[in-house]
Amino acid sequence: MSNIKIIEERCSGCGKCISVCPFSAIRLKDKKAEILSNCNFCGACIEVCPQQAILMEEEKKEKDLSSYRGVWIFAEQREGKIMPVTYELLGVGRNLANSLGEELSALLLGENIKEQAHKLLYYDVDKVYLIESPLLKTYRTPFYTRAIVDLAREKKPEIILIGASSIGRDLAPRVATRLKTGLTADCTDLKIDKEKRNLVQIRPAFGGNIMATIISPYHRPQIATVRPKVMKKAIPGKISSGEVIEYEPRFTQEEGIIKVIDIIKEEKEVEDLQEADIIVSGGRGLGKPENFSLIRKLANLLGGAVGASRAVVDAGWIPSYHQVGQTGKTVQPKLYIACGISGAIQHQVGMRNSEVIVAINKDPCAPIFNIANYGIVEDLHKFLPVLIEKLEERKKLKV
Amino acid sequence: MEIIVCIKQVPDTEELHKVKINSETRTLIREGIKNIINPFDENAIEEALRLREKIGGRVTVISMGPPQAETSLRKALAMGVDRAILLSDKSFAGSDTLATSYTLAMAIKKLGKFDLILSGKQAIDGDTAQVGPGLAEWLNLPQITYARKIEVNEKKIRAERTLEDSFELVESPLPALITVTKEINEPRYPSLKGVLRARKEKIIIWTAKDLKINEKRTGLEGSATRVIKVFTPPSPSGGEIISGETSKVAENLIKKLEEHRII
Numbered sequence A: 001m002s003n004i005k006i007i008e009e010r011c012s013g014c015g016k017c018i019s020v021c022p023f024s025a026i027r028l029k030d031k032k033a034e035i036l037s038n039c040n041f042c043g044a045c046i047e048v049c050p051q052q053a054i055l056m057e058e059e060k061k062e063k064d065l066s067s068y069r070g071v072w073i074f075a076e077q078r079e080g081k082i083m084p085v086t087y088e089l090l091g092v093g094r095n096l097a098n099s100l101g102e103e104l105s106a107l108l109l110g111e112n113i114k115e116q117a118h119k120l121l122y123y124d125v126d127k128v129y130l131i132e133s134p135l136l137k138t139y140r141t142p143f144y145t146r147a148i149v150d151l152a153r154e155k156k157p158e159i160i161l162i163g164a165s166s167i168g169r170d171l172a173p174r175v176a177t178r179l180k181t182g183l184t185a186d187c188t189d190l191k192i193d194k195e196k197r198n199l200v201q202i203r204p205a206f207g208g209n210i211m212a213t214i215i216s217p218y219h220r221p222q223i224a225t226v227r228p229k230v231m232k233k234a235i236p237g238k239i240s241s242g243e244v245i246e247y248e249p250r251f252t253q254e255e256g257i258i259k260v261i262d263i264i265k266e267e268k269e270v271e272d273l274q275e276a277d278i279i280v281s282g283g284r285g286l287g288k289p290e291n292f293s294l295i296r297k298l299a300n301l302l303g304g305a306v307g308a309s310r311a312v313v314d315a316g317w318i319p320s321y322h323q324v325g326q327t328g329k330t331v332q333p334k335l336y337i338a339c340g341i342s343g344a345i346q347h348q349v350g351m352r353n354s355e356v357i358v359a360i361n362k363d364p365c366a367p368i369f370n371i372a373n374y375g376i377v378e379d380l381h382k383f384l385p386v387l388i389e390k391l392e393e394r395k396k397l398k399v
Numbered sequence B: 001m002e003i004i005v006c007i008k009q010v011p012d013t014e015e016l017h018k019v020k021i022n023s024e025t026r027t028l029i030r031e032g033i034k035n036i037i038n039p040f041d042e043n044a045i046e047e048a049l050r051l052r053e054k055i056g057g058r059v060t061v062i063s064m065g066p067p068q069a070e071t072s073l074r075k076a077l078a079m080g081v082d083r084a085i086l087l088s089d090k091s092f093a094g095s096d097t098l099a100t101s102y103t104l105a106m107a108i109k110k111l112g113k114f115d116l117i118l119s120g121k122q123a124i125d126g127d128t129a130q131v132g133p134g135l136a137e138w139l140n141l142p143q144i145t146y147a148r149k150i151e152v153n154e155k156k157i158r159a160e161r162t163l164e165d166s167f168e169l170v171e172s173p174l175p176a177l178i179t180v181t182k183e184i185n186e187p188r189y190p191s192l193k194g195v196l197r198a199r200k201e202k203i204i205i206w207t208a209k210d211l212k213i214n215e216k217r218t219g220l221e222g223s224a225t226r227v228i229k230v231f232t233p234p235s236p237s238g239g240e241i242i243s244g245e246t247s248k249v250a251e252n253l254i255k256k257l258e259e260h261r262i263i
């Protein structure tokens, strides 16, 4: 068994290890460091210990992983339409496949979607595995898991990438657990360690306060879910080069004991947010719910969508599907205007990849200004009406 | 109805973001940060209590973690759950979601018959949202993730599952595993009576031996992933502050946006 321990004679009780431990797994007992059972063996403590008093031994496992080859991406579709995250996976998947010198394949599951499968071939993909069945029409955990696991057991891919959507994050842990392999959630950066052929997975944790680098050294396939709107989309080429390979699913109706009875669509606005080019967001600085009318007005004028911080969603000022951030949506518009939002890290992680960020906040020390391209230190009640007026004037002039 | 709720003790990340980064070493300063029940798990506890109030039964909370996780289990008892079990053993250390879900599954097998497992949609430390579905897989159960509403009748459960742009109304036979979002309810505060009871109540502690587990499947040994590095993201230096008279600032901003060809 792997082991980590403190060499007590060396430990000076300085506590440096405690402050770097991301898991709160070290405490001081009788002036000596003690490692608790929630230790994750990340080794952060070992690096900072001035006394070299921390010792870690990890059992070496040698496994032959060489029969696993190639990169797969899960091509998510809803109602027969390929979801945008699929193109992002094709983009990053291609880079990984090139670094490994292997093929890139897409996995498409659904009903009557041959045409979509052939369209995917224009995105520089070597193979599209197509599995069609009425049972795969809409996403259902058991059938999708079974189809992917069966194929992965047979073809042995090295890497499987899945979008970190509400579907992908439901599916990936089932697939990974059935294959008894590693899964890293919601990655924002992926690379290849060429020497060991490991997928180097980088992801935010602790609400974006820290980033972690994660590998699965002894397991294949290496599975990762990838945060939507972070990776660059693959661009379609003029020719289709690869091939579509059709595959028969092996499951039966009985395996899917969960029924989807209905799909409830709420207001259309929900879709708009993640695809919007411009987002105007409001936070607690608005003062009261009625003031969202200012945000709406500005958004309308710019042809954009309305976003919100969690504080105002929790306060019931606006429905939760407007929420941007760690527990809301990740967005990447061309323009993000944050009005009366402090810019807590949990909010930032959902919007910091926007092309241009404008922040309006009366507190010059608000953290949102750290990531804003243009900061405006003003009272929004004073500033927004003026901005709206100027934009309206400009519009009139243009017509 | 036998309900099991999986809860995790986590550092309060709301506290964490307030200045808790040492600018010199670029590492987190965690002193003084309190440990709490993962917020979504409180929603899971609340939902279990409401189901018990409606149709009767028993609620058991399980947590795998270091001995100090006991405080979170006591809080669950104070909220009103019937039993609290702590899975604690040195050999569980270093578990990733694969090993954690395995270990929880072994504990649930030891508990025997149950109708429903509830968990939070994700833990706010790792933010993985993988332990719930992983646990369902080990136990071969149907799962409904991201539920914002559930209804139980007879041997069936109906839930509204949250998708990006819609909600699915899903029906599953029991037993099943459901992960819940914060929209599902407002967790209660422990009553004074509850707090007093929780102080006296015994917390059941199970070790690796009690669970008859395969030691190769738990802890670091049973984990497929390795965290090889943690670092604080570089803090951006900020952009340009546009200042001056309000109408000039507005004009200036519009000009900038035009330069970016956004408007």
Ligand SMILES: Cc1cc2nc3c(=O)[nH]c(=O)nc-3n(C[C@H](O)[C@H](O)[C@H](O)COP(=O)(O)OP(=O)(O)OC[C@H]3O[C@@H](n4cnc5c(N)ncnc54)[C@H](O)[C@@H]3O)c2cc1C
Residues within 6 Å of the ligand: A207, A282, A283, A284, A285, A286, A287, A308, A309, A310, A311, A312, A323, A324, A325, A326, A327, A328, A329, A339, A340, A341, A342, A343, A344, A345, A346, A347, A350, A360, A361, A362, A363, A366, A378, A379, A380, A381, B013, B014, B124
């Ligand atoms: C697990 C977890 C997950 C979370 N997930 C999310 C998430 O997904 N999204 C999210 O947004 N948050 C999230 N949060 C919450 C986050 O930490 C913050 O609490 C929240 O973002 C704050 O919202 P706010 O900026 O609107 O409010 P505040 O922090 O209160 O900021 C209001 C700002 O408005 C400014 N202001 C006040 N009056 C005016 C005025 N008249 N004119 C101009 N400016 C004014 C103030 O200076 C202040 O900076 C999460 C927290 C946790 C613990």
Ligand SMILES: Nc1ncnc2c1ncn2[C@@H]1O[C@H](COP(=O)(O)O)[C@@H](O)[C@H]1O
Residues within 6 Å of the ligand: B006, B007, B008, B038, B040, B041, B062, B063, B064, B065, B097, B100, B104, B118, B119, B120, B121, B122, B123, B124, B126, B127, B128, B129, B130, B131, B132
């Ligand atoms: N160590 C643990 N003990 C008990 N439950 C856990 C543990 N880790 C995770 N869970 C449960 O699984 C959910 C998802 O956690 P995670 O996959 O870590 O995001 C949490 O909300 C808990 O309900």
